[in-house]
Amino acid sequence: MVEKSLWMQKVEQDPGHSHWYVERFRSMARAGDDLVGEARLVDAMAPRGAHILDAGCGPGRHGGYLARQGHRVVGVDVDPVLIEAAEQDHPGPQWLVGDLAELDLPARGITEPFDVILAAGNVMTFLAPSTRVQVLSRLLAHLAPRGRAVIGFGADRGYPFDRFLADAARAGLAPDLLLSTWDLRPFTDDSDFLVAILRAA
Structure with a gap:
């Protein structure tokens, strides 16, 4: 049996x-906060009408934006409350x-693989640590041959970046590009955030 994610442990x-x-996110949206920087990066990477998986989609802000740009989006989350909010x-x-x-x-x-x-x-940091490589392997299994996975999380979340990159390699993923922000700033040794754009090794 798969260990429960840290998110679902928190919910319990x-x-x-x-x-x-x-x-929280509905309030931020009403206030006019920019909630879709991550999705804008993906939109820039993807061909028009791309098949996109929002993995750990939460209440749907990224997948919703990408769908409005004309992409074909599937969102998956372990929390039914968040999926209900995404649907609404x-x-x-x-x-x-x-x-x-x-x-x-x-x-x-859903048999068509995903372009992105x-x-x-911080989806990766809400996983049960014992499932990280397994999750990365499952993402790879759903990628199109030239598809890419875009994964971002902060340094203070208990998952060192070097360990994540090693786990990605174990799962069969290699970095195309490493950034320190969703607005394309380069990744450096002292970056406090990682945006990893990965492909099949």
Whole structure:
């Protein structure tokens, strides 16, 4: 049995956490905050009408934006509360409840591989540590032959960047480009954030 993600452990400890998270982003959207910088980067990378997976999609802000740009989007998250919010706030993509460690979209009727897979919002750091390589392997299995995965998270989240890159290599992924921000600043040894653009090794 797959170990529960750190996110779902947090939800078990605080049943109101998911609702708080949804309302936090709804409030930020009402305030006019820029919530889609990650999605803009993916949109710039992707061909028009690309097939995009929003892995760990949360309440759907990135997948919703990408769908509005004309992409064909599937969003997956382990938390049904977040998927419900995505369906309400961002109609258009196909939103699915699922654990990334067991991701098997062909079994759910989605057989076309993805041009781009996005895992933003510190998704990798909310996984159970024992499932990290497995999740990266499952993402790779869903990539098109020339597809790329775009994964971003902060340095203070308990997952050192060098360990992540080693895990990615174990899963069969190699870096195309490493950045320190979603607005394309270069990655350096003292960067406090990593945006890794990965392809099949």
